[in-house]
Amino acid sequence: MRGIRETIHPPGGHSFRLLEWSQSLREVDSVISPGRTVRVPGAGNHWHFHPEMELTLFHTGQGTRFVGDHIGPFAAGDLVLLGERLPHYWHPKGASSGISVQWHFPDDHPFWGFPENLVLAELFKRSGHGISITGKTAEAVSSLMGELTKSMGTGQLGIFLIILARLGRASGRDLRLLSASAFNLPSESAHQAAMAKAVRHLIASFRDEVHLEDVLKITGMSRATFARQFKRHSGHSFSGFLNRLRLQAACRELEKSDRGILDISLACGFPHVSFFNRLFRREMRCNPTDYRKRSRARKA
Template structure:
């Protein structure tokens, strides 16, 4: 498992979190990482193998795991023979809990848990059993009610003592940097709002009061990505959302996400996600909710 891909999730900057649930025959998603936190519930997965950072282990019938940002992870079919595996995946942005908010006394346990998740946290089977129905019920909750329920669940998880930290290495994808820049935030906000339009390096450089060359170097240094890669990842994020939520033809989604032609869209999509847009849509044949 030497090939680790960066997953571009369908979670947009306006969402608080997403929940995706499905029943599947096997585990086929490659080793990957993403910038979001992920809480993963697996039912009927006995015999599959869990890979989190430098940790590998065969799993039991049911498990609940919290994975922090940029930590490589996957589940592999391995010895699992069950063809009705239930997987519930909840993802939320790193800033779901504001940094200053996490410093409040009442947030100490959640803050500690989120920090530990940089190595992956396995909760006890009885915890997974106890919370399974509530996690799956998040599909039916809307707006603020859903946000509060997720916060309540995370709070309950943070109070548990019988947890197991999995990986010896906190983050093994050192190329992922923390931009921490108002200029980067402004550029990302503009690209997210205008991803369907033609956007040039000159446009963004002018927006943040820099020359083309200076901004090109600046964004590469701050994010580890070129301007073009950053824009493509934003467009692919919106494209994956459309592939999941709509039945629109892939050619239309390509145009609506700012790609100049479907061949270019297919090429970039497969390079970034190791599957075609059609395959991606077929793999996400479950229930998806964005809150």
């Protein structure tokens, strides 16, 4: 697997890149103008980061979202703002579609020469945690993102600025930080590719018995180096990341199936139901049975 730093080039004559996909995050189109697109390599389907900020909206699809040290579910309508060099990854279950905007406005960018834009500095800083956008703000921004694909030139830039303005004045209840820690990884790192391989292996294998020794062989790293770099890049220890993956899978099973707690814990990779129950109560602040009841009550 290649290094996890994605290289982004806005099309000529554009200050940001607008992407669309209709089936898979591996098959992404860069929108040049209304009705004109160019296929570009998609990176959203694996763990990666880039210097650019990103605003991503899923029209359809569901699965697991990884943003910094956050691991959680996503569904259609999911709208997330990502800061610079913040590692992220969407793992859809099946097909998905959506739209994404990517831009890079460092401190010396002309964007900051307009005093009206200075109010966005705090939003951009908070985006280092990843921000989930909901409520009326999400409704307004999602609609505006759709308008971006129908516009070009100054009109498209104007819509983009309106999107940023809408985010900048959003109600606090519409913005939720995702990652407990802010990330800003260096542009280049000798450990990027190895960490991507480790994350990919854990996501593919978490339901089975996973051994650290196998991951060390995959990455070619010593135990001490792996522990240090994995924590730096994912925000979790090896076991902590693995347990979060398993917990998210268990939560989905509790919401969507009538399987017993023991069956779910074993199917999601927990060898002992007693450990599963303790971890679930600690992380979810309730027991699995209550979680199932609450989730179904919300949907009723």
